[in-house]
Structure formats: structure tokens, C-alpha cells
Amino acid sequence: MEKDPFKPLKIISECPVCHERRSAPQVQFINDCPEGNLLYVQCANCASRLVVLVSFVPGGMNLLGVLTDLESNEIKKFSERGPLKADDVLELHQALGQKDFIKKLTE
Numbered sequence: 001m002e003k004d005p006f007k008p009l010k011i012i013s014e015c016p017v018c019h020e021r022r023s024a025p026q027v028q029f030i031n032d033c034p035e036g037n038l039l040y041v042q043c044a045n046c047a048s049r050l051v052v053l054v055s056f057v058p059g060g061m062n063l064l065g066v067l068t069d070l071e072s073n074e075i076k077k078f079s080e081r082g083p084l085k086a087d088d089v090l091e092l093h094q095a096l097g098q099k100d101f102i103k104k105l106t107e
């Protein structure tokens, strides 16, 4: 029996939410980062969205997917922003202490 070389790709073609396999998902390349390539995958059936990190390792590849409610442009924006720094956390802590914090969020 011949081994199917595309079997790993079929695993990610099944939606983790509705388990749809017949409709090909929309796949969008977001960017490459030191950890691998970041993809945005949207189910054609239920519109669930995944952010998938694809990284190649000796002897194969790793896929790490997370369900998201973000749009692809938001994923791109946050992935290019870089990791949080201590100053970011301090800034948030100070903002949370302000009385009009919620009002500023909606402006």
C-alpha cells in the first residue's frame, strides 16, 4: 500500500469546529517570523478562523493552530508588533488605575 504524502495536509483541511472536509478553506499567508510561517485559515462552511504557525524541523514540520475571532489584518498587525515589554505592562497598569479608562477605550 502506497503512503499518501499529502496526509498531513489533509489533517489541517478539516475544520476543528464543524469538521467540514469537502470545502477547501481559505488560506492566507500572513508573514514569516523566526518561529516559522504564520497562516490565517478560514473555514468555507462555518467561517471559523484559525491562526496557524507552520515551522519546519529536521525530519518534518510542526503545525500549531489556535482558533481566533480576529481578522487577518489584525493578526498581521499584532505579529509585526513584537513581544510585550515591561514598559507595556507598566503602561497598562497605570491606564487601569485611571477613572476614565473604559471611556478612553471607546473613544
Ligand SMILES: [Zn+2]
Residues within 6 Å of the ligand: 015, 016, 017, 018, 019, 020, 043, 044, 045, 046, 047, 048
Ligand atoms: Zn467549519
